[in-house]
Amino acid sequence: MSIQVEDLHYTYSSGTVALQGVSLSIADGERVAIVGQNGAGKTTLVRHLNGIFRATGGRVLVDGQDLAGREIAELARTVGYVFQNPNEQLFARTVRAEVEFGPRNLGYDRARRDELVDWALTATRLTEHATSHPYHLSLAERKRVAIASVLAMDTPVVVFDEPTTGQDHAGVRDVSEVIAQLHARGRTVIAITHDMDFVAENFDRVVAMAQGRVLADGTVHEVFADAEVVAGAAVEAPAMMRLAQGLGWTESVTTVERFVAVLAR
Numbered sequence: 001m002s003i004q005v006e007d008l009h010y011t012y013s014s015g016t017v018a019l020q021g022v023s024l025s026i027a028d029g030e031r032v033a034i035v036g037q038n039g040a041g042k043t044t045l046v047r048h049l050n051g052i053f054r055a056t057g058g059r060v061l062v063d064g065q066d067l068a069g070r071e072i073a074e075l076a077r078t079v080g081y082v083f084q085n086p087n088e089q090l091f092a093r094t095v096r097a098e099v100e101f102g103p104r105n106l107g108y109d110r111a112r113r114d115e116l117v118d119w120a121l122t123a124t125r126l127t128e129h130a131t132s133h134p135y136h137l138s139l140a141e142r143k144r145v146a147i148a149s150v151l152a153m154d155t156p157v158v159v160f161d162e163p164t165t166g167q168d169h170a171g172v173r174d175v176s177e178v179i180a181q182l183h184a185r186g187r188t189v190i191a192i193t194h195d196m197d198f199v200a201e202n203f204d205r206v207v208a209m210a211q212g213r214v215l216a217d218g219t220v221h222e223v224f225a226d227a228e229v230v231a232g233a234a235v236e237a238p239a240m241m242r243l244a245q246g247l248g249w250t251e252s253v254t255t256v257e258r259f260v261a262v263l264a265r
């Protein structure tokens with residue numbers, strides 16, 4: 001499902017100008033990472049995609065339809081949003097009830113619901129915690145519950161707000177695997193992240209933001225090879241890319257797999 005953001009502006013009621021004319025076009029099935037320093041406007045931007053925020057200027061179209069005037073409940077069927085802080089998202093008494101809430105609310109029948117919930121729990125390694133209270137789990141596990149509860153809604157677009165923060169190595173691998181599964185199912189995946197190695201390993205495209213604007217939009221290599229962009233967005237290129245540059249290689253190298261392939265030659 002495609003997304004068009006056209007000259008989007010957003011000013012908080014406090015007067016903070018968070019977005020100053022963002023334009024983006026995301027095609028069906030793309031994997032897009034949004035990067036940039038704290039306060040760049042990333043969260044404000046993605047919260048427009050499912051109608052949590054309404055543009056104070058410009059517009060957002062999903063599948064060609066303007067989101068203005070559309071109900072949040074209707075948009076929930078289209079764009080899933082995993083909050084950065086799971087405590088803002090979770091409310092049920094058991095993990096399974098939490099994960100089942102979305103598909104139940106969307107009116108999916110029992111068989112589809114069970115299938116989606118089982119898949120979401122397996123994908124996030126939470127099956128054994130299905131009957132636990134989410135608040136008895138660690139923060140990292142609660143974050144995975146938040147991910148599972150959005151996965152189970154089976155939306156064509158899934159937006160993650162800093163999905164790897166607080167996750168250990170296995171948790172990061174799980175999130176990568178979830179993204180790969182969503183991609184294989186043809187879903188559009190958008191993630192805000194501060195982990196540039198995670199970006200390089202899991203995304204095809206990077207949008208770098210600064211001060212409420214898009215500074216650069218391109219492949220991982222294109223965006224991180226531009227020193228001005230790297231400085232302006234206050235990010236660091238992925239480790240493999242820095243290593244390859246340090247070795248004086250001219251090839252595009254952003255991932256471990258690619259690094260090993262070039263080294264082997």
Ligand SMILES: Nc1ncnc2c1ncn2[C@@H]1O[C@H](COP(=O)(O)OP(=O)(O)OP(=O)(O)O)[C@@H](O)[C@H]1O
Pocket residue numbers: 012013014016017018036037038039040041042043044045
């Ligand atoms: N609820 C709010 N009320 C007022 N200002 C806000 C609010 N939330 C965010 N802002 C401000 O809007 C600007 C953009 O914030 P936003 O959270 O979108 O940035 P971000 O790029 O997601 O940052 P981070 O990486 O820290 O999550 C910042 O100046 C921030 O202080």
